[in-house]
Amino acid sequence: MSTDASAEPRSVREDGSEAAAAPRASLRRRLGGGVVFLVLVLLFALPWGTLFAMGVHWPLPVFVAGTVVFAVGLVSFPFLMVAGHGRRRIDRASRIADSTLGIVWVLFTWSVLGDLAHLILVALGMGGVGQARIIAVAVVVVATTLLAWGHFEAMRVPRVKQVEVTLPRLGAGLDGTRVVVLADTHYGPIDRARWSAGVTEAVNALDADVVLHAGDIADGTPTQRREQSAPLGSIRARLAKVYVTGNHEYFSEAQGWLDRMTELGWESLHNRHVIVERGGDRLVLAGVDDVTAESSGLAGHRANLLGALAGTDQDQPVLLVAHQPKYVAQAAAAGIDLQVSGHTHGGQIWPFNFLVRVDQPVVSGLSRHGERTQLYTSRGTGFWGPPFRVFAPSEITLLTLRAG
Template sequence: MRFIIFATIFFIVMSLFSLYVSKRFVKKLHFSKKIKHLINTFLAINLLGVLAYMLARYNPSVPNWIYFLLSVPIGIIFLLFITTIFYDLLCVIVNRAPIDEKRRGFFKKSLDIGALSLATAVNAKAMYNARNYQVEEVDVKIKNLKKPYNIVQLSDIHIGGLIDKEFIASIVKRVNSLNADIVVITGDLVDTNIKYAQAALEELKNLKSTYGTYFIVGNHEYFHGVQSIIKYVNSLGIKTLENENIYIGEKNQGFYLAGVYDLMGNRVDAYKPDLKKALENIKEEPTILLAHQPKFIEEVKDSVDLVLSGHTHGGQIFPFNFLVKLQQPYIKGLHKYNVKTQIYVNKGTGFWGPPMRLGSSSEITLLKLT
């Protein structure tokens, strides 16, 4: 029922975006009626693609190439919508500029061609960005840490649909080249029924590090059977931190690694985050907490040295990051929360929805602790 409500609202929003593009962009173009009709037809087909995407979202029988074609329209509509907003503003400037009509017509035609070309180029670039992740190296100073450690952080992979076995295998190969002391996965690893994610998850058994791989659930795990996902991930030799902590490194030379359930647990009244329990029996040594959503930092206050989060995707497609900022205190990168506590927000190793990223690259984080 939750998905039906979400899908209905989402489709209505996409329909309104498409209507705005048609009325405020396509209609104003100094092109022939035939060309404008073709563009509107493309918008209509695009909108049908969004509807088909919502129906195919969790259907594993849909081939990847079809799933790709169905998922791209979401990003195309959103980027065209943003392009239209800027186009509208520039049209106002051109129309009010103190120039003769002939020159005004020239500028208007140039604007039309430029806007359409830019929209096409931006969509192509966004699709390229989604499949090409970057390693972000981040230096983090932690008080009283006796020796340096390297932590590799993955987040928001969203296995399911276009994120498949091959994609995970390429991530594992890159991670293994970084000589990590530990690997952490900060939620939203699985975004489909666990039986359809098993082949991709099996690749994670090949992750190599000195002290192992650790996982916490994100909000999307709650949509697909959080208990079954935790059980399967644990069977791979990956430790799920369920409101608990573990000591990493040699005695008196390491740090505590704690993890909590996601805030979604409070909404569904199951698998609720419990910071007090997660930090039980921790002594006066550095502590790192895995918490999927950055806003969990408000509960942490100064009880840990470093929080590692994800969830935001760095906004994924600009300027969506401004909307994310309304819900989360941090979007990406390293931040100092108070005198003791820092937080790092991973932009996401995979993507959700359209295979597009603009202004926010896919990320594998190498945190160098000193």
């Protein structure tokens, strides 16, 4: 009797907890959706106000045309995003939605700066319709120029950025080792097969000992992006070609991308390592899954540094490939010599780099963490979403490792 009596209240409490949890989850979803909606409205409304409503007093046809364009953009954007990046993955919808996002972000940024300038003029007694119109036109000219330049920057084959990294534990036999870094190629809705071939040609011209890809290879499945990824199979390296997953792989068949890269002749560092040797000295190349892997629910996928280093000699230097820079805390605690990451895109479109910095310890470049560990963060080879790069150029990185 006592066992049955005690079990019943537990069942009631569990049922009650589950019943209470559902409304809380629903409330969180509604609040999250509300925040996203308000941000979206602000992104469209502020540029509309700067260009067509706040003190400019354009002729009625200009005001109406501008209002219609922004209203259509605001209403259609969520549907295009869902169609392009949801289950259906319609590339044409993605292209329109992503371009719209980039355009409205640049307009929003420069509208904020224009509005601040207008407020200063008003405070100085120099405001008026003429000044408001000059600012509106200036915002359009600056935004158009930056978007044209940013699109060119996004679509070109990246320039090579050369960096020397001294690793005190690196043996003399490996001094001068040339490591080429690719990251965030993001093969996606825009067909960039020719661009991919150009990247391969640029990498092969660098005569690399090691080539590594630090994740976010594509937006889409291996089947969808087969043609774009094919040139990776022609990349040459004397000692090793290695690859780790990024967070975007976990949106679209992460294991499939590991298999695809193996098919193309790359070593997939799925929480494992390989050792390269020259002149009697060794370097451990280790890799971990992205930090989001565990939450994906995909069996066997999670960031596991202990597993990646299992069986290595603790006296040998380690180059760790981890997609996100923030993994450097674990790398430093483990005494890793060098971590190579991507993910940030250098912000991709200014001033988004300041928002990236909230989530990541570094946005780009070489940095030191703790007594031994260094981190190199690539700005990325491709781009995600909006086909623009503003004040954040893409890169193919050549790291030359120097012995201490």
